[in-house]
Amino acid sequence: MAEYKAPLREMHFLLHEVFAAEKLWARLPALAETVDRETADAILEEMAKLAANTLDPINRSGDEEGCHWNDGVVTTPKGFPEAYATFCEGGWGALLGNPEYGGMGMPKMLGAQVEEMINSANISFALYPVLTAGACLAIDAHGSGELKQRYLPKMYEGTWAGAMDLTEPHAGTDLGMIRTRAEPGEDGSYRITGSKIFITGGDQDLSENIIHLVLAKLPDAPAGPKGISLFLVPKVLVNEDGSLGERNAVHCGSIEHKMGIKASATCAMNFDGATGWLVGEVNKGLAAMFTMMNYERLGVGIQGLGASERSYQNARAYARERIQSRSPAGPQATDKASDPIVVHPDVRRMLLTQKALIGGGRALSTYVAQWLDIAKFGEGEGEEKRKAEALVALLTPVAKAFFTDKGLECTVLGQQVFGGHGYIREWGQEQLVRDVRITQIYEGTNGIQALDLVGRKTVANGGAFFELFAADVQAFIDGEIDREDMAEFVQPLAAELQRLRGTTENILAAAKDDPHAPGAASVEYLHLFGYVAYAYMWARAAAVSLRKTAEDSFYSAQVKTARFFFARLLPQARALAASVEAGSATLMDIEEELL
C-alpha cells in the first residue's frame, strides 16, 4: 500500500487559484483577522503530516482489531487513544469552533480540505472528532449561555467528546416515531429514559467525558416530529466548578458488528433516567438538529472524497509498478518481461475516472464551503447572505449523496485496478470500499438526500434555489464565452445546464398533479445535478489552467482531466435525464405483491 500523501497542490489550486479564497476572507470581517493564505497553507501542511504520520498508520490495524465492548465499556483499537491525544494537542478539534469559547473560527473552505485529509487517512478515527464538532455546532447554535460556557471549551479541546443520539430501532429516517422520554425535574434538568442505536462514539476510551445530544419527547409533547426536543446528556456529570462528578445513568449496551469503519464504535445506548438539559426550545429539537445538518452532511460527502483519494493514490502507484502484459501499441518497457499496467487504456480509464470524480468533488466541496462561509460569516441580512443560504441548502444534499455514491464507484475502481490483490486485505483497497459504503447510508440515506433536493429544496420553492445556482453557472459561461480555448468546455456546459433546467421544470410541472413525481425523479435527478455541477467545476478549473499550461505540467493535467470528464463521464447526464422523464408510472404501476 502506497503511503498517503495529501494532495496539497490540488488543494492550493482550488483555494487560491480557482476560488480566490483569500479575497473572500479579506472582505468578511470575522475572517479577515483570522486567516490568510499563509495561515491556511500552514494549517494544511500540518494536517498533511498528522494524517500521514499519525492517522494513516493505524488505519488498517484499526480495521483488523476493531472496537471491543466489555461490560458496558468500549475499547478502541491499539494506537487510537494516543492518536486522539496528538490530534487534540494540535488543537484540531477547535479549528472551526466559536472563538468566544476557545474555537479558532476558521472558515469551512479550509476545514473541508482538512477534513478530506483526516478521512483519507482514517475514516474510523475521523468520526470521533467529527461527531464532537457536530455536537458543538448544535450546542453553539441552540444551547444556553451556561451550557456553552460549561461544555464548549472542553469539547473544542477534545478532552470531552460529543455524540448524537437520534436513531431508535424502529425510528431511523422517521424520527417522529422516537419513544425516548424526557421528564422535567425540579431543578430545570430532565430525566431521560430510552434506548438509542447506531450511536457513533456513544462510548469510547479516548476522552474523559462524552456529551450526548439526545432527541426525546416530553410527557405532554404532540405526536410526530413536532413533539421532539433536544437534550444534552453528559456521560459523567459536570460539577459547578467544571470538574467531573458522578457517572450519569447512560450506558453502552453493545456495539454493532459492521461491514466497515470497524475502529469506530457504533453503540446501542441506554438512558435510564439520565440527567440532561434542554438545548434550544421545547418541541423544536428536530429543527435544532437540522441547523447543523448542512455542515455535517457536507462532512459526510467529504468522507467519500477522502476514501476515493486514498484508493486512487494506491491504484495509481500499483498501476505504475505492476508488470503484466504488453501495451496494445507494442512493448513500452522493453527492458522488462511486460509493461506496467498503466499503459492499458482501460487501466487509464479507471484511474482517470477516479481523478476526474475526485477533482470535481473536491472543487464542489470547496464551492459549497465557500457559500457556507458567506452564510455564516457574512454580515447583516444582505442579498449575498440569503443567496448563500439558499445555495447551501440546495447543494448540500447533492454533495453528500453524489460524493459518497461516487466514493463507492471510485473505491471499487481503485480496488479493481489491483485485480485479485484488491480483494485481499493486505493492500487496503477492500477496506476503503467497506469503509466508504456507510457514507451512502448514514446522516440521511442518499435516497433521503435526493428527496430533500427535489422536494424541500426545489419543488417547495418553485425552483427558486435552482435558479440561483443556474445563474451562477450562467455568469461563469457568460464570462468565458469569448475565449476560443474554452469553447470545448463552455458549450457543452451550457447545453447540460439547459438540460438540467428542462428536467427541473418538468419535475416542477409533474409535481403539481402527481405526488409521486418528486420521489420517482429524485435519485437520478440528484445524479444529473451532480454531473452538471462537476462539469461546472471542471470548466472553472480549465478556465484557470488553460492560461498556465506553459508554466507547470500540473495545469495541463487539469485541462486533460477536464477533457476526460466532459468526453467520457458527462454523457451520463443524458441517460439520467431520460430516466427522470419516464416519470413515476413504471414505478407505481406494479402491485406491491408482484415486486
Add this chain to the structure above:
Amino acid sequence: MAEYKAPLREMHFLLHEVFAAEKLWARLPALAETVDRETADAILEEMAKLAANTLDPINRSGDEEGCHWNDGVVTTPKGFPEAYATFCEGGWGALLGNPEYGGMGMPKMLGAQVEEMINSANISFALYPVLTAGACLAIDAHGSGELKQRYLPKMYEGTWAGAMDLTEPHAGTDLGMIRTRAEPGEDGSYRITGSKIFITGGDQDLSENIIHLVLAKLPDAPAGPKGISLFLVPKVLVNEDGSLGERNAVHCGSIEHKMGIKASATCAMNFDGATGWLVGEVNKGLAAMFTMMNYERLGVGIQGLGASERSYQNARAYARERIQSRSPAGPQATDKASDPIVVHPDVRRMLLTQKALIGGGRALSTYVAQWLDIAKFGEGEGEEKRKAEALVALLTPVAKAFFTDKGLECTVLGQQVFGGHGYIREWGQEQLVRDVRITQIYEGTNGIQALDLVGRKTVANGGAFFELFAADVQAFIDGEIDREDMAEFVQPLAAELQRLRGTTENILAAAKDDPHAPGAASVEYLHLFGYVAYAYMWARAAAVSLRKTAEDSFYSAQVKTARFFFARLLPQARALAASVEAGSATLMDIEEELL
C-alpha cells in the same frame, strides 16, 4: 433475513415458455433420452430444497467463522463438510458430467438455473463443486482415456474435488510469465515445482483427495504463453487399483484474508517436485484451459445473479415490513404509525432495478446456456453448431462481466433498502456485497472480459460474431413487428440494436489505425451490449407474457418489469455509446506521471 426461496416460477417461465427448452432437448439426440420437462422441474425442485435447507443456513456462520489454516491443513467452517456430503450424496457433482464416466449429461440450460440457486444460498460453498466441475471439464476435454477413467468418476461423485492452479504472485492476467516448472520423469509423469496463489479450494477438509490442474513450463518450453503446459497433480497419489496412496509433494502454505467469500479457502500452494501428469499436448496448456472457460465464465456470471436474487428477496421482504414515514400520496397503512417503505417511489426504484436486472440476466444466462448446449450436444459440424460456438464466444464475456457488475449494483441496492441495518452484519445484506465483489475480479477481471469481447470476439473477426447476434435479435423483431401490443418494446429494441451496430462499426473502423481503440472502448461497449441484450431478453419475456396477462398476475408483473427496464434503465445505452465515441484520445493524451 428472509429465508431463501428459489425463484422456481421465474425459472420455469424462462425454460419452458420463453426458450421452449424441451423442444430443443427433444431434437438433440444426446439430450432427448436424458431430460424432459418433468425431469428438469424435479431437479430444480430438489435443488430449491437443498439450497434453502442445507446451504443457506450455513452461509452467514461460514462468513463469521471463515476458513482456518493450521500447519498446512485447511479447515472449512462448521457444517461445511456435512453440507458437502449431502450435496455429493444428491449426485449434484455429476449433473453436467460426461455419462461415460458417471456423469448425468444434463444440459447447461438446466445447470445454469441449478447453479443460480446454489450461489444464492452460499457462494463460498458453491465454489468447491464449481471448481471441481471446471477441472472435470478440462480433464474430459483434454485428458487421456486413462486419466479420465481414473479421475472423473470420483470427481463427479465429489469424493475427490478439483482445483485450478494458474495464478502466481507476479503472473495473474499475464499467465505467460509463470515460473512453475515441470520436469519429465522416466515413467511418463512429471515433477512439478513452483508456487501458486489465489487457488480456490487448494486445500480443504471436504473431500478425500484434491485433483489440481496446474499450469507449468517444461525446461525447454518457449517463452510466454506458448510455452505453458497443463498438468494433473493429485494431493494424494492414486494407486493402480484406484485406492489412495502416498501424499504428493503439494502443500498449502497459507490462506488469504479476504473481503468476502470467507468460507471458501483461497490458498497459496507449494509444489515441491510433486508428481503430475500431462493433460493435453505439451505447450498447449493455455488452450486446454480456455476450452472450458466459457462454462466457467458463465458460471461466475451466474454467481452475480445468485447474490443479486438473494439480496433482492431480503430487500423486498424488508421493504414490506419496515414501517417508516408516510406515502407521498397520504397514509396507506392507516392502522399503523407509518407506512411500509415499499410505498415510496425510490424504494420501488431500488427493488425494480434489482428485479429487472436479475430477470434480464437470468434470461440471458438461459439464452447463452442454450447456445452452449447446441454447441456441445449438436450433431456434426452444421451451421447451427458453428453459429452456437460463435454466439457463445461472443456472449460469454458479456454474461460474466455484466452479470457481475450488475451483481454489485444489485447487492448494493438491496443493502441500501435496509438503511443502517444494511451495514451491520445481522441482516446478511453486507455479506452479499462483499461476496459478490470477487466475481468482478476472478476468472479474468471484467476489464479483461471487455477486452476479450471487443478484441478477440469482435475486431478479430470483423464483427462477424456480432452480426450473428444482431441477426437473432432482428429475427425476433421481425417476428413481433406486427403486434401492436409489442410496439412499446420492439421499436426501442430496434433503435438500440441500431445504436449498438453503429458503435460496433465505429470501433471496427477506429481499430484499423488506433491500437488503443479497442481497449478504450471496451468496458463501456460491454455494458452497452449488456443493456441491449437485456432489452432483447425483456422483449422476449414481454412477447410471451402479454398474451397471458389475464391468466395469472405473474405475467403482468413480467410486462411491468419489462416496461420499467425500457423506461428507466435502458437509457444508459445512450450514455455508454457516447462515452465510447469519445475514443482513446482523452485516455492516452495524459502523461503517465500526471495521472
